[in-house]
Amino acid sequence: MLENLFVGTADWLRSLLGGIGFLPTEIAESIVLLVKLVAVLVFILVNALWLVYMERKVAAFMQARIGPNRVGPWGLLQTTCDIGKLISKEIIIPKKADKVVFLLAPVLIFLPPLMVFAVLPLGKNMAALDLNIGVFYLLAIASLSTLFFFMGGWASNSKYSLLGAMRTVAQMVSYELPLVLSLLGVIMIVGSLNLSDIIAAQEHTWLIFTQPIAFLIFFIAAVAETNRCPFDLVEGESEIINGPYTEYGGMGFAMFFLAEYANIMVVCAMATIMFLGGWHAPFGLTFIPSWVWFFIKMYVLIFIVMQFRWTYPRIRIDQLMGFGWKVLVPLSLANIFVTGIGMYIYRAIGW
Amino acid sequence: MLRTQEYVLNFGPQHPSTHGVFQILLTLDGERIVKAEPICGYLHRGIEKLAEARTYTQVIPYTDRMDYLAAMLQNVGYVQAVEKLMGIEVPERAEYLRVISGELSRLTSHVLATGVYALDVGGFTGFLLCFREREKMMDLLEELTGSRMTLSYARIGGVADDVTEGWLDKLNKLMDEMPGYIEEYNGLITGNEIFQARTKFVGQLTPETCINYSLSGPVLRASGVNYDLRKAMPYGIYDRFDFEVPLGTNGDCFDRFYCRVLEMEQSVRIIKQAIEQIKEVDGPVMAKVPKVLKPPKGEVYHEIESSKGIIGYYIVSDGTNKPYRLHVRRPSFINLGYLDEMLRGYLIADVVAILGSIDIVLGEVDC
Numbered sequence: 001m002l003e004n005l006f007v008g009t010a011d012w013l014r015s016l017l018g019g020i021g022f023l024p025t026e027i028a029e030s031i032v033l034l035v036k037l038v039a040v041l042v043f044i045l046v047n048a049l050w051l052v053y054m055e056r057k058v059a060a061f062m063q064a065r066i067g068p069n070r071v072g073p074w075g076l077l078q079t080t081c082d083i084g085k086l087i088s089k090e091i092i093i094p095k096k097a098d099k100v101v102f103l104l105a106p107v108l109i110f111l112p113p114l115m116v117f118a119v120l121p122l123g124k125n126m127a128a129l130d131l132n133i134g135v136f137y138l139l140a141i142a143s144l145s146t147l148f149f150f151m152g153g154w155a156s157n158s159k160y161s162l163l164g165a166m167r168t169v170a171q172m173v174s175y176e177l178p179l180v181l182s183l184l185g186v187i188m189i190v191g192s193l194n195l196s197d198i199i200a201a202q203e204h205t206w207l208i209f210t211q212p213i214a215f216l217i218f219f220i221a222a223v224a225e226t227n228r229c230p231f232d233l234v235e236g237e238s239e240i241i242n243g244p245y246t247e248y249g250g251m252g253f254a255m256f257f258l259a260e261y262a263n264i265m266v267v268c269a270m271a272t273i274m275f276l277g278g279w280h281a282p283f284g285l286t287f288i289p290s291w292v293w294f295f296i297k298m299y300v301l302i303f304i305v306m307q308f309r310w311t312y313p314r315i316r317i318d319q320l321m322g323f324g325w326k327v328l329v330p331l332s333l334a335n336i337f338v339t340g341i342g343m344y345i346y347r348a349i350g351w
Numbered sequence: 352m353l354r355t356q357e358y359v360l361n362f363g364p365q366h367p368s369t370h371g372v373f374q375i376l377l378t379l380d381g382e383r384i385v386k387a388e389p390i391c392g393y394l395h396r397g398i399e400k401l402a403e404a405r406t407y408t409q410v411i412p413y414t415d416r417m418d419y420l421a422a423m424l425q426n427v428g429y430v431q432a433v434e435k436l437m438g439i440e441v442p443e444r445a446e447y448l449r450v451i452s453g454e455l456s457r458l459t460s461h462v463l464a465t466g467v468y469a470l471d472v473g474g475f476t477g478f479l480l481c482f483r484e485r486e487k488m489m490d491l492l493e494e495l496t497g498s499r500m501t502l503s504y505a506r507i508g509g510v511a512d513d514v515t516e517g518w519l520d521k522l523n524k525l526m527d528e529m530p531g532y533i534e535e536y537n538g539l540i541t542g543n544e545i546f547q548a549r550t551k552f553v554g555q556l557t558p559e560t561c562i563n564y565s566l567s568g569p570v571l572r573a574s575g576v577n578y579d580l581r582k583a584m585p586y587g588i589y590d591r592f593d594f595e596v597p598l599g600t601n602g603d604c605f606d607r608f609y610c611r612v613l614e615m616e617q618s619v620r621i622i623k624q625a626i627e628q629i630k631e632v633d634g635p636v637m638a639k640v641p642k643v644l645k646p647p648k649g650e651v652y653h654e655i656e657s658s659k660g661i662i663g664y665y666i667v668s669d670g671t672n673k674p675y676r677l678h679v680r681r682p683s684f685i686n687l688g689y690l691d692e693m694l695r696g697y698l699i700a701d702v703v704a705i706l707g708s709i710d711i712v713l714g715e716v717d718c
Contacts, residue, residue, distance in 0.1 A: 063479040159360050163382070163699070229473065230545055238368040238471050239700050311539070313546045314473025316700045317382060 006291065007125050010036065033129070040117045044262050051261040052079040055306050062310045083258075089250030097247065098155040105152035106248065106255035112145045113262035120269050121195055123279045123291030134195035135187060135274075139180055142225070142266060145259070146172040149234065152256065153244035164243020167317060168234045171224060174324040175231075179221040181332035182214040185339040186274050199278035206277040213335045215275045217328055219301075222267035224324070226260065229309035233317055268301040269294075276301075357385055360699075364393050368471055368703040371713030375690075377702065384702065387694040389687060394717040402677040407433055407507060407644045410677065415501035417681065418715040420463055421658040423449075423456035423492075426505035431586060432653035432664035433507045436646045445509035445636040446588045447629040451522070452495060452504055454618045454625070458529075459488045460658035461611045461618070464710045468608050469540045471707035472549045477540040484532050487525055494518055507644060509637035523626050529619045533612060541609060550604035554693050554705035557602060564689045567682050568660025569610040570709055574602030580656035587655075591628065592621045604708040611710070645672050659683050659710060683715040 010032060017028040053068065053076065060067025068075030093099055119134050121127035131137050146169055153165020187193060189210060190201040201207075208215045224231035234243045245256045272278060276297045279290035315323070360377045363369040372393035378386040398417065402410045414425040427449050434441060441449075466481025489499045495518060496504040496511065504511050540546055556566070558574045571578060579596040581589040597613030599606025646668040654663030660682025667676040686709050693705055 059475070063476050064483065065479070159358065163360075232473070233700075236473070236700070238473060238703050241367065310476045312474060313469065313477075313540075313543060313549060314700070315545050316549055317698060319548055 005289070006123065037118060041114060044113060044117055044265065045258070047265060048258040048261040049079045049083065051265065051302065052082075052258070054302070055261075055309075058303065058306045059310050062307070083254055086250050086254040091252060092247075092249050094157060094247050096157045098157065101151050101155035102247075103252075105148050105155060105244075106252040108151070109145065109148040109255055109259040110262065111148070112141050113259065113266045115141045116266045117269075119195060120266075120273065121199060121278060122269075122294055123289065126279070126291055127196065130194070130196055132192075132194045135183060135193045135198070138195075138270060139176075139183070142263075142270075143172065143176050145263065149244050152248065156244070156247035158247050160240045160242075160246045161244050163240050164234050164236070164246070167236075167240075168227070168244060170317070171227070171231065171233060171320060171324075174321055175221045175224040175328070178217050178324065178328035178332045179225060181329065181336060182211075182217040182221065183274060184332075184336050185211045185214040188336070188339055188343065195273055195278075199273060199280065202277040203280055206275065206280075206282075208275040211275065211335070211339070213331065214339075215271070217332050217335065218274065219271060221324075221328060222271060223305055223308060224320070226263045226267055226305075228260075228264065228305055230312040230315045231320060232309070232314060233320060236314060238314075264302055264305055265298070268298045268305065271301055272297040355380070362702065369706065370467070370711055371716075373706075373711070373713055373716065375694075375702065375706075377694075377699070379699070382698045382700075384694050384697055384699070387691045387702070389690050391684070391687070391713075391716050394713045396718070398718050399677050399679065402674055404673065406672050407646070407674060410674065411505065411507075412501065412503045414679075415503050416714055417679065417718055418460070418657060418659060418662070418683065418712045419500050420712055421456040421460035422500060422502040423452045423504055424655065424657040425662065426503065427453050427587070428653065428655045428657065428662045429664050430505045430507045431655065432651055432666050433644070433646065435653050436649065436651040436666060436668060437507075437640075437644070439508050439638050439640060441509055441587075441638055442635050443588070444513070444629065444632045444634050445638075447625050447632060448510045448514065448636060449505060449587060450589070450592075451622055451625045451629070452492065452502070452510075454622045455488055455492060455522070456502070457658045458615055458618050458622075459485050459492070461615045462488070464611050464658075465536055465540065465608070465615075468707045468710075469546075471703045472546060474540060474543070474546065477536065480535065480539060484529070491518070491522055491525065494521075506637060508640035509635070511636075513636050519626050519629070522622065526619050526623050526626075530616065533615055536612060541612060547605060549700070550608060550704055550708070552601065553604045553697065553701050554708060555601060555603045556689070556693070560689065561602070564685075566660070566686050566689065568656070568658070568686065568710075569607055569614065570660065570686050572596065573599035573606035573610045575600055580654065580661060586653075592624050594620050604704050607708040607710075643672050645670060654680065657682060659712065659715065660686055679718060681715045681718055683709075683711040683713075684718070687711060687716060 013035060014028065014032050017023055017031060057067045068078035071077040071081050093102060116138055119127060119129050119131050119137055149168040150165045153161040153168065186198065186207050189207065190198045192198065227234040236243060245253055248256060272294060279294040281288060281290065281293050357378055357380050360379050362377050363374040364372040374390040374393065376388040376390065377384055398413045402413060411426055411429060414429045415422040417425050462481045462485045466478040469477025492502060493499045495514060496502040556570070556574045558576045561571045561574045561576055575598050577596055577598055580586065582596050594617045597610050597617065599610050648668060648670040650665070650667045652663060652665045654661050661680065662682055663680035665678040666674050669675040694702055697705065
């Protein structure tokens with residue numbers, strides 16, 4: 001029953017639209033797809049709010065505090081109120097800013113996570129769109145956000161913003177490489193770029209066990225990609241105030257802020273799909289619905305990312321680049337090499 | 352035509368990491384610093400001038416407002432200077448109370464410096480962790496003096512009041528717990544790989560430079576110069592305590608930071624010994640001093656070891672009840688003297704690390 005909650009809803013909607021009769025199938029399908037995408041959209045926005053709350057609670061937990069507990073039950077409505085406040089704030093545009101780009105950046109920043117989520121299988125048969133080049137699409141879209149950070153930083157016409165923007169580009173470009181290279185091992189083993197195929201291949205063995213180094217590289221690079229501590233140089237509030245968002249106030253800031261959490265969600269979902277078996281239940285615990293498993297795995301990863309932030313200090317820019325190019329890239333290349341040899345040997349002995 | 356260009360970044364006075372209203376004009380080549388021009392004075396209140404219109408006792412609260420993080424040490428430095436000028440003998444119990452509250456002040460200052468340094472390099476949890484213990488110490492100081500930061504506890508000729516009953520036991524209990532807390536700081540901050548990578552061999556100072564620029568306090572000792580006034584020329588009753596002077600070897604940010612952590616342990620040691628010894632000392636906490644203080648004509652210079660370095664008070668008396676001239680040698684201000692040279696060639700992130708490792712208080716820099 002619960003297992004097919006969402007799939008069943010979609011089928012019910014489809015049959016309902018089919019029952020009306022005069023609608024062509026194409027239009028009915030498009031409506032169903034639209035509903036699916038809107039559902040994904042709402043889910044991401046609400047989840048970003050929830051993640052802000054979760055982060056504050058995790059931080060409080062790690063710092064022996066209580067955290068938000070005033071607004072709503074257990075402070076659950078705190079972030080909703082915060083966003084409400086931010087919406088009501090005046091949008092201040094610096095005098096010498098490039099107005100169009102300045103205003104466009106916070107609008108577009110939400111684009112990549114939304115687009116990525118359209119193809120992620122959140123449970124059994126639960127991908128809004130099942131692309132056969134899913135991984136490729138995912139990586140291409142995910143790296144788009146660099147551009148929007150840079151837009152915001154450049155258009156602000158402030159030196160702090162510009163410094164942050166330059167750091168974004170340097171950081172994202174150099175960590176994109178190990179991120180992609182680490183996934184290559186997974187793709188080699190599975191032999192498909194389709195996300196559903198990758199999940200299906202992990203029914204018995206999660207790929208984290210066959211590709212542990214790739215998982216580590218992916219996770220580190222993913223943390224760097226989302227500008228999270230210890231790689232949060234882009235914001236680096238003790239150095240460059242707030243990086244690209246320094247000049248943004250009100251909703252502009254809130255969009256950047258929420259996009260950070262949406263991005264965390266994206267990379268953690270990606271890690272779950274690629275390495276942790278996606279929606280497959282471990283130990284045969286299939287009575288828990290597949291989509292619940294997916295979210296459990298995703299949230300565990302998100303929790304770890306949050307824990308990083310509240311434990312580690314920030315790394316320096318030259319150390320960051322050095323670590324990326326001198327450690328992660330060679331390591332991921334070596335991983336591909338070892339994976340190739342391993343696969344060759346496995347086939348040779350006919351496992 | 353393509354060319355690279357240096358640009359000026361205005362770092363502060365509204366900046367989260369300048370520890371107050373401090374400004375540095377950074378000339379940058381990309382992220383690398385070519386030149387740094389420190390500008391201070393945003394918090395200048397003219398304390399030295401104000402003192403000329405106040406009686407000797409009325410100056411004490413002003414000294415609080417210089418290094419407000421270790422107010423007791425500022426108080427003690429000033430009153431000891433006046434006592435030296437007037438030749439007042441301070442009761443023994445008062446001396447012990449000055450040591451106890453002074454070292455407690457030093458602890459609050461060092462705990463904060465440790466936490467804030469963690470924040471400077473990006474670790475937020477270390478910052479709040481240190482605040483936890485600072486709060487306990489502040490509560491104790493509040494119980495002793497009635498104030499949390501601006502203590503004004505020292506008086507010319509003694510201290511304001513004796514301790515309340517049970518206060519020393521509470522303090523002793525906290526001091527027993529303190530080594531465990533310091534262990535926690537070391538686990539979370541000092542031992543962290545990234546923290547060490549950020550701070551080791553950054554902003555190195557040679558012993559010669561330190562001496563030439565008259566740097567003092569943990570900044571000096573981190574470079575390996577064994578000069579702590581409490582040991583070198585003991586003032587008050589510091590010769591009665593058994594403690595060590597922690598020294599660094601590299602003179603880098605990490606050593607300056609770690610020197611403070613080690614100094615905390617020594618302060619705990621001193622307080623514990625003082626608590627033991629004060630139990631046998633009874634008597635008044637104020638010497639018999641005249642209601643109107645009129646020091647003889649003359650001048651005096653007295654310096655003590657504050658949490659930031661050597662703080663010296665120079666007082667010129669013209670025989671009236673107000674000082675003719677008061678000058679303070681503020682360690683935070685003098686320690687900043689070498690900042691420009693220290694920053695050159697480092698990255699923006701290092702500016703924060705180096706400035707944080709000097710541990711300045713703007714109230715003291717600008718006075």
